[in-house]
Amino acid sequence: MNTVVAIDGPAASGKSTVARGVAQALKSIYVDSGSFYRGVTWWVLRAGIPAGDRAAVIRGLAGLRFEKYLSEQAVRYRVDGEDPGTAIRGEAVAERVSEIAAMPEVRNQVNRWLRETRELGPIVMEGRDIGSVVFPDTPYKFYLDADPAERARRRHAESIAREEGRDVAQVLESLRRRDTRDSGRAEAPLKVAPGAQVIDTTHRAIDEVIQAIVTQVVSWTASR
Ligand code: CDP
Numbered sequence: 001m002n003t004v005v006a007i008d009g010p011a012a013s014g015k016s017t018v019a020r021g022v023a024q025a026l027k028s029i030y031v032d033s034g035s036f037y038r039g040v041t042w043w044v045l046r047a048g049i050p051a052g053d054r055a056a057v058i059r060g061l062a063g064l065r066f067e068k069y070l071s072e073q074a075v076r077y078r079v080d081g082e083d084p085g086t087a088i089r090g091e092a093v094a095e096r097v098s099e100i101a102a103m104p105e106v107r108n109q110v111n112r113w114l115r116e117t118r119e120l121g122p123i124v125m126e127g128r129d130i131g132s133v134v135f136p137d138t139p140y141k142f143y144l145d146a147d148p149a150e151r152a153r154r155r156h157a158e159s160i161a162r163e164e165g166r167d168v169a170q171v172l173e174s175l176r177r178r179d180t181r182d183s184g185r186a187e188a189p190l191k192v193a194p195g196a197q198v199i200d201t202t203h204r205a206i207d208e209v210i211q212a213i214v215t216q217v218v219s220w221t222a223s224r
Contacts, residue, residue: 003028003122005217006130009144010182010190011175012151014201014209015126018144021210023073023124026217030074031117033127033134036110037101038088039066043079044100051096058105066113075117089160094174098181107187128182131193139224140217141196144209150202151175 005028007019016032023030041051043064049056067078076083087093100106114134117123127134131141146154152172156162166174182190192198197216201209 002118002120003140003221004118004130004135004138005124005140005142005213006135006138006193006196007124007126007142007144007213008128008130008132008190008193008196009126010128010151010179012155013144013146014154014206015144017206018201018209018213019124019126020074021206022213022217025210025214026122026124028073028122028124029070029117029120031114031123031125032074033110033114033125033130034097035088036066036077036113037097037106038093039077039079039084040064040106040110041093041097041100042084042088045092045096051099054103054105057100057103061106061109068113068117070120075120075123077113086160089158091164091166091174094178098178098185102181102185102187104187128190129188129193131196132191133188136193139195139220141193142213142216143192143196143198144201145198146200146202148172148176148179 005022005026007015007022009015020030040061044051044057044060047060049060065080068075111134114125131138149172152168152175155175156168156171199209199212
């Protein structure tokens with residue numbers, strides 16, 4: 001069975017950069033589970049389905065074609081034949097994604113797609129519930145966290161927030177709203193999975209965090 005390294009944590013905690021780096025170092029495939037929820041949300045908005053209309057979202061999901069493929073050691077996808085590109089990173093999707101991701105039917109479907117990626121090879125998957133729900137049996141679980149102000153600064157430094165003309169305070173507000181919804185939902189809320197190693201990235205360089213995780217995975221593997 002291919003190994004899974006689970007990296008969970010709140011928005012802009014450094015998960016994406018760290019997970020990519022860990023995947024590269026371990027010659028594994030990188031999977032961004034949040035991008036799957038964002039892809040579904042993008043499709044819902046574009047189809048004109050009100051994000052709050054659960055029945056309509058579920059009906060739409062049943063007919064959705066979600067095709068995964070491997071590109072440069074990362075899993076990518078097309079939704080009904082289309083690659084949404086950077087549209088999934090914009091504020092329109094960010095504002096609705098937690099609502100869509102809170103629906104159990106959406107989570108069940110996305111979890112099936114996520115679990116299938118393990119057939120492609122060893123994976124490093126980042127998200128909110130990878131160590132707790134998607135792959136609870138993996139021994140390799142990490143939870144990254146950082147101060148909200150630092151997370152807002154990092155997210156703002158990414159070009160999309162600036163292109164959309166948002167300032168750091170607005171980005172912080174948006175992150176807080178999403179954190180509250182993600183932590184408070186009934187289904188698979190954001191929390192530290194039992195057995196996960198917690199790493200605070202507020203004052204740590206990304207490379208240092210990558211190295212710490214890789215060292216830990218290698219030593220756990222050697223001792224198994
Ligand atoms: O990159 P960022 O941390 O801002 O978020 P993301 O990983 O792209 O995830 C976007 C949203 O998808 C989150 O706010 C959650 O609502 C949802 N999500 C989830 O519910 N479960 C996951 N495993 C990953 C994301």
